[in-house]
Amino acid sequence: MKTFRTDLHIHTVLSPCGDLEMSPANIVSSAIRQGLNIIGITDHNSTKQCETVWKLGTNLGLTVIPGCEITSREEVHSLALFADFDALAVFQEFLDRHLAIIPNISSIFGYQVVVDENDQILEEIDGYLGASIDASIEEVEQKVHELSGIFIPAHIDRPRNSLFSQLGFIPPELKVDALQISKLADEKAVREKYRIAPEITLVKFSDAHYPGDVGKTFTFFEMEKPTFIEMRKALLGEDGRWVHIP
Amino acid sequence: MKVSELVEKLGLTVHSGQNGLDREINGGYVSDLLSDVMGNASEGMVWITLQVHQNVMAIASLKDLAAVILVNNLDPQENTIAHSNNENIPLLGKNLPAFEIAGKMYQLLNP
Numbered sequence: 001m002k003t004f005r006t007d008l009h010i011h012t013v014l015s016p017c018g019d020l021e022m023s024p025a026n027i028v029s030s031a032i033r034q035g036l037n038i039i040g041i042t043d044h045n046s047t048k049q050c051e052t053v054w055k056l057g058t059n060l061g062l063t064v065i066p067g068c069e070i071t072s073r074e075e076v077h078s079l080a081l082f083a084d085f086d087a088l089a090v091f092q093e094f095l096d097r098h099l100a101i102i103p104n105i106s107s108i109f110g111y112q113v114v115v116d117e118n119d120q121i122l123e124e125i126d127g128y129l130g131a132s133i134d135a136s137i138e139e140v141e142q143k144v145h146e147l148s149g150i151f152i153p154a155h156i157d158r159p160r161n162s163l164f165s166q167l168g169f170i171p172p173e174l175k176v177d178a179l180q181i182s183k184l185a186d187e188k189a190v191r192e193k194y195r196i197a198p199e200i201t202l203v204k205f206s207d208a209h210y211p212g213d214v215g216k217t218f219t220f221f222e223m224e225k226p227t228f229i230e231m232r233k234a235l236l237g238e239d240g241r242w243v244h245i246p
Numbered sequence: 247m248k249v250s251e252l253v254e255k256l257g258l259t260v261h262s263g264q265n266g267l268d269r270e271i272n273g274g275y276v277s278d279l280l281s282d283v284m285g286n287a288s289e290g291m292v293w294i295t296l297q298v299h300q301n302v303m304a305i306a307s308l309k310d311l312a313a314v315i316l317v318n319n320l321d322p323q324e325n326t327i328a329h330s331n332n333e334n335i336p337l338l339g340k341n342l343p344a345f346e347i348a349g350k351m352y353q354l355l356n357p
Contacts (some may be wrong), residue, residue: 160279168305
């Protein structure tokens with residue numbers, strides 16, 4: 001079994017709140033500098049920056065998992081991660097169907113741009129990506145799992161946009177692959193406060209919006225190789241794979 | 247005031263939980279954060295919200311609230327309706343924003 005330093009919650013320049021310095025090239029170089037082995041790209045309600053980061057990272061031996069941070073109807077943030085770009089494309093269609101078109105005012109919310117590997121702007125997204133989509137957290141989770149993805153409610157201990165702030169407790173039918181706790185949270189204290197069952201895995205990621213934050217917070221994945229299938233096993237504690245917060 | 251009287255005076259839609267219409271109201275609470283309602287609402291209150299998730303009814307039951315009013319004519323999720331019927335807590339609705347519904351209800355409860 002090998003140890004992989006993993007940060008699966010990273011925003012890019014596409015997120016309105018993501019710094020303009022969060023270009024694919026800067027993210028990949030920051031991740032490598034921090035010694036990360038696996039990163040996840042999770043912009044708010046859009047997957048459109050994943051492919052460029054994946055290309056750049058793959059060339060340099062970094063495993064890049066494409067994904068998204070969804071804001072569901074309840075204003076809960078959840079991470080979705082996918083094994084390949086076919087699943088990602090279907091999920092993007094789901095987002096396009098459910099995201100209300102609220103015009104983005106870049107002077108207030110920030111820029112939402114898709115850039116290429118040389119930081120050239122390819123597309124500016126008009127609809128504000130920080131809005132909630134018109135689908136419940138259960139509908140999002142079901143869609144992610146239908147596409148064989150990984151579903152992780154984000155920063156569950158935060159006082160806003162978290163599963164517990166918005167919904168009070170974990171809905172009984174929701175199937176999570178793990179729960180992400182915030183950077184400074186104490187794993188044991190969070191488990192006790194929210195009465196989280198021991199079989200549910202907790203993870204920590206950076207939620208980076210600036211290059212300097214990439215990989216500042218991470219989780220160790222203990223598994224054979226850095227693949228999506230191994231990662232799911234590690235999150236679910238299967239076949240001797242497991243994860244731990246440093 | 248009973249929930250049935252509030253329904254009549256404000257012209258509310260009754261989505262579900264008809265068996266709880268004779269519950270007694272002793273106040274109101276407006277919030278869309280369920281964690282906040284868990285901490286701060288109290289027994290017998292009518293909760294005004296835009297959340298349509300099934301957890302709404304679980305918390306209404308936990309706090310023994312008199313009823314829940316969904317604002318802006320929002321449709322509850324199916325399992326939210328089921329929960330309301332099981333718990334006998336009326337799930338109500340009105341095509342008005344929270345401010346208007348709260349204002350009208352406040353006047354009725356504080357004549």
